[in-house]
Amino acid sequence: MNAKGISLFEVLIAVLILSFGLLGMLALLLSGLKLTTSSNFRNIATLESQSMADLLRGDPRNLTLYNSPANAVDANCFTATNCTSMQTRVQTEFSLWLAQLAAMLPSGTGTICQDSTPTDGTPGNWACDGLATSQFVVKVCWDESSVPTSSATVCIQTNI
Numbered sequence: 001m002n003a004k005g006i007s008l009f010e011v012l013i014a015v016l017i018l019s020f021g022l023l024g025m026l027a028l029l030l031s032g033l034k035l036t037t038s039s040n041f042r043n044i045a046t047l048e049s050q051s052m053a054d055l056l057r058g059d060p061r062n063l064t065l066y067n068s069p070a071n072a073v074d075a076n077c078f079t080a081t082n083c084t085s086m087q088t089r090v091q092t093e094f095s096l097w098l099a100q101l102a103a104m105l106p107s108g109t110g111t112i113c114q115d116s117t118p119t120d121g122t123p124g125n126w127a128c129d130g131l132a133t134s135q136f137v138v139k140v141c142w143d144e145s146s147v148p149t150s151s152a153t154v155c156i157q158t159n160i
Helices: 008-059 060-066 085-104
Strands: 111-116 135-143 153-159
Touching: 008 060, 008 085, 008 111, 008 135, 008 153, 060 085, 085 111
Parallel strands: none
Antiparallel strands: 111 135, 135 153
């Protein structure tokens, strides 16, 4: 019986099968990393949204000052003499919140507004209807194009 080379052939087949298994494990690992990144962004956005909503719930008399699209506080309140201390505080809190969103989320931004349909809108068009009977909402959006399994822009909202 002439069976030379059969062992080598079996080893090559085993290495080939092992290689496919390792490639599958690598793909699974990369997919897990992408989903972890997306989950981390959503967690940060939720925490920041809840933080601003809690701040607003703590002082409901001044909600209209935070209503950024309709009643934006004067950006010169830091230097102007005709701004009230409440306007200066609101401008400071809102500016710091936006800076924190931009630092923690890729292209992160947010708004506070009155909206009867809070689940719509994008950073370019928040779609806040501003109706006096609408609820106040905090909207936070960021760019997830670096995570291939996600859409480009993701937004969440928190009702106040």
